[in-house]
Every structure is written in C-alpha cells, then in structure tokens.
Amino acid sequence: MDQNREKKRAILRYAGYIAGTLGVGGLSALLSRGGMETFAHLKKPAFAPPGWVFPAAWTLLYILMAISAAMIAGEGTKESRDALFTYWAQLFVNFWWSIFFFAWGLRLTAFFWLLLLLALAAAMAIRFGIIRSVAGKMNIPYLLWLIFAGVLNISVYILNNLLLSST
Numbered sequence: 155m156d157q158n159r160e161k162k163r164a165i166l167r168y169a170g171y172i173a174g175t176l177g178v179g180g181l182s183a184l185l186s187r188g189g190m191e192t193f194a195h196l197k198k199p200a201f202a203p204p205g206w207v208f209p210a211a212w213t214l215l216y217i218l219m220a221i222s223a224a225m226i227a228g229e230g231t232k233e234s235r236d237a238l239f240t241y242w243a244q245l246f247v248n249f250w251w252s253i254f255f256f257a258w259g260l261r262l263t264a265f266f267w268l269l270l271l272l273a274l275a276a277a278m279a280i281r282f283g284i285i286r287s288v289a290g291k292m293n294i295p296y297l298l299w300l301i302f303a304g305v306l307n308i309s310v311y312i313l314n315n316l317l318l319s320s321t
Contacts, residue, residue, distance in 0.1 A: 178248070218296065
C-alpha cells in the first residue's frame with residue numbers, strides 16, 4: 155500500500171510539473187501572439203527555422219525541463235529545494251522573454267534578458283546534475299536551444315535595426 159501511494163505521488167508530481175511548465179509557456183505564448191504577425195514580416199537570417207519549429211521545440215523542451223525538475227523535487231532535500239528555486243527563477247525569466255521579443259518588440263532588451271535566462275538555465279542544469287546526473291543532462295537540449303535563440307535574437311535585431319539605420 156505504501157509503495158502504491160508513493161507511485162501515485164510521483165505520477166502526480168511529474169504531471170504537475172509538466173502541466174505547470176507547459177502552462178507557463180502557453181500563457182507566455184498567448185500573451186505574445188499579437189507580435190507574431192509583426193515578426194513574420196521582419197528580416198531574418200538564412201538559418202532561421204520555419205515558424206512551426208518554435209512551438210514544437212518549446213513543447214519538447216518544456217516537457218524535458220519539467221521532468222528533470224520533478225526528478226529533483228522527488229529528492230526532498232535542502233539541495234533539491236535550492237535547485238528548484240533556480241528552476242522557478244529561470245522559468246520566470248523564460249516567461250518574459252517572448253513578451254519582450256514578440257509582444258513589445260524590445261528585441262535588444264530581449265537579447266540581454268536571454269543572456270540572463272541562459273545563465274540561470276545553466277546554473278539550474280548544473281545544480282540538477284549534481285543531485286541527479288540524468289536530470290542535469292536532460293537540460294542540455296534546452297541550453298543549446300537558448301544559445302541558438304540568442305544568436306537568432308541578436309541577428310533579427312541587427313538585420314532590422316542596425317542595418318536599416320545604416321542604409
């Protein structure tokens with residue numbers, strides 16, 4: 155009976171982290187969707203992926219980071235609680251990035267915000283990895299995507315601001 159209860163608690167923990175993380179991402183996307191039409195008309199670098207890639211990639215990344223956070227939450231130690239604080243901090247910063255970039259069109263601000271996000275996500279992955287190696291490794295795709303997003307972010311800014319003002 156005790157094992158059954160633990161199993162149910164673990165399932166609820168994983169489901170809660172996945173739903174909560176996807177909810178944060180979904181709300182951010184919802185609040186940013188007005189800027190998507192503007193973004194569609196901006197100059198983009200040749201390496202920019204088609205628009206459908208972003209929601210697919212973010213969904214997968216949110217699920218991976220949520221599973222890793224649920225793993226850490228299951229540890230129930232002071233170290234795991236501290237690591238989860240980093241998780242929630244980076245998720246908060248993540249939430250605001252698309253609002254800065256898409257909804258408000260603050261592309262340079264978004265770039266520097268993304269650098270903060272990358273630092274927090276790296277700290278989270280390291281802290282998770284110290285507690286459970288697999289939980290840290292599950293965030294490597296997220297870190298790589300953030301680096302790619304940063305290069306794309308600054309490229310869009312340069313193509314649409316700096317290059318336009320010099321012509």
